[in-house]
Amino acid sequence: MNNAPGPSTTSPAYVFLFLEVFSCEGGIQSYVRDILTAYLKQPHPLPAEVLLLRDGPDCENPLEGVALHFTYLASHWPSLGRFKLVVGLTYYLLRYRPRHIICGHIRLVQLVAGLCRWFRLPYTVMTYGKEVWHPLPTAERAALQGAARIWTISRYSRDRACRANDLQASKVRMLPCVVDGEVFTPGPKSAELVERYGLGAGSVLMTVARLWSGDIYKGVDVTIRALPAIASAIPDVKYLVIGRGDDQPRLARLAQDLGVADRVVFAGFVPTADLADHYRLADAYIMPSQEGFGIVYLEAMACGVPVLAGDDDGSADPLQDGRLGWQVPHRDPEAVAAACIEILKGNDRRCQGEWLRQEVLAHFSAEALTRRLTELLTDLPT
Template sequence: MNSSPRVLLLATEAYGCRGGIATFNRNLCQALTAAPVAARVTVVPRRLDEALAEGALPPAVTQMTAATGGGLRFWVEAIRAARRGGPVDLILCGHLYLLPTAVLLRALTRAPMAVVLYGIEAWQPPRRRLLRGCARRLDHAIAISTLTLERFAAWSGHPSSRSTVLPCAVDLSRFTPGPRPAERVAALGLQGRRVLLTLARLDASERYKGIDEVLDALVALRAGSPDLVYLVAGDGSDRPRLEDRARQLGLQDAVRFLGYVPEADKVDLYRLADAFVMPGRGEGFGIVYLEAMACGIPVVASRADASQEAVRGGLLGELADPADTASVREAIRRALARPRGVRPDGLEVFTLSAFTERVQALLAALLKGAGQD
């Protein structure tokens, strides 16, 4: 194999962005550049939320920030990235919707192309014929969950022999169990209260997070446990509707909408909780479940989406049917009965080191298949 193979990663977001996809892409870049393969990675992102701090990029990673904004600019910068820095050995398309650009780059570079599938965007065939056609021209499909891979294969016909499941990872050195942060407990008036927590983007297009279902269950839960408080962290266009719904259910004193929580404050946020609850319908995996469990917080995931894979089918956490309020209510009760501050056995499957091993094995196989020996 040639030393330092070059990987071109087309991404919706990576360094300088917030959210689960950005975190996954940063972990992916770190794993790609690790030994023994030690690739060089050029990232072409469509979005940049904030300026990159000095030293934010690993030594072998370059990010083309001029590509942000999408449209023609993204196409131009992607082509420039492919033509600079030497031959491209592998194209990683970091979102199904970026496939047309990736197909063009494959024609220009003759490098193999793999797509990363995160979740709901790949569960049904896209409306655009171009995307459907591109999806049938892949060399390899990488999905963060088995559920997503199966649903993608059902409409695209992509063979399992050229597919890999690569679940998300969590940094166990950063997300750790610990005491509740006293200042935040006091500021939020949580003394003597048991706390449920959801951390999610509150966008009107993403009403599948399970927040409505938790609100419905909370009505009955509060009747027997008036000490329960529900913290909803995150912001977006659906927040006013959710706030109205909490008031309509008479939960205005039991539900706190915290807004956007900076990445640096996430550990303290998780440590406020007695249970992390997100029994939704559209999660492609959900790194937040891993982060909560790493902090020793029991979780409630869903039987209706790929979050069940984050809790390993119920081995690491509780499962609920979001279509059944009683199921959600009882799953929350079981989670509250679990010990707080204890990581569940089996979480090590999702460590960064395990993720890196999977990425390195996949990278070696893809390069070998392309003749990069």
């Protein structure tokens, strides 16, 4: 592992830049790890350099190998870290003249665009969701517009980014999230977890989400508002909420005010390694949200759990425009209640766990990501 620019064993064909990948958990970090893993799973991966602004050499990185060489640039002083990134990228461009630069976050795009213009090299920008759904500052927008390619996770994210920042849709390519079908599998409910959360033998709705006051779009409050109507049809229903954040007290008060506090279980943070066991507790995964994509829907369906999502966001891709799950107006408790009741009755094909899993893995497996990444790398201008 390196913490400063240094020679790779061979000249890198690509240089990737990311904010952080291994030092913290998050949806973007998980997605990037999947992409780097897919890179290594290509039949003949070309050497590539990966520059990591906020990761240090002590992070746990299982991907060190022949094809990927990592440079760790974390610093106690953020300005020093960015200076090291400028030096590191300049070094690789001067020494190796890689065929293409892949910028892993919009916050790095001005640096990448400036150096790539100087060295006359093409670059690609990876986007994820709401960070590009609104007009960017002039310099960032120009840097994004100057990219040879833009990779994004869903049609919805593509369309919003293009409208907000006057991008050419012809430059945008889809690189969707995927799910690990060996980790997220169907199975019986854990008796220990059922007892821990007091779920009993009733029906369980579940959401996995950050409970931050800035992220109310996740729809946990909408689902709580829908609970009285759901309970009138499904008397034994409970709602398991996995996640933590400063919005939990408000959500707990809302449940109390609506008389459903005894039905709402706040489980707090659950480590990634334990998530599959928690999905298996659910009879339905409910998140009427506005997502860029929503990998949690894939995880739930891979575990054989039917899902509910919003009807105007990137979840249309994992739900295949409603073929695999329910799409409802994301701030409409009545629509959420009606769909939840329908799901819990279990009469729809979208409630068939094995079929759900089969369809999800056909389109969103690690193998599918490797094939798609290979296609996109072949498509890159050099």
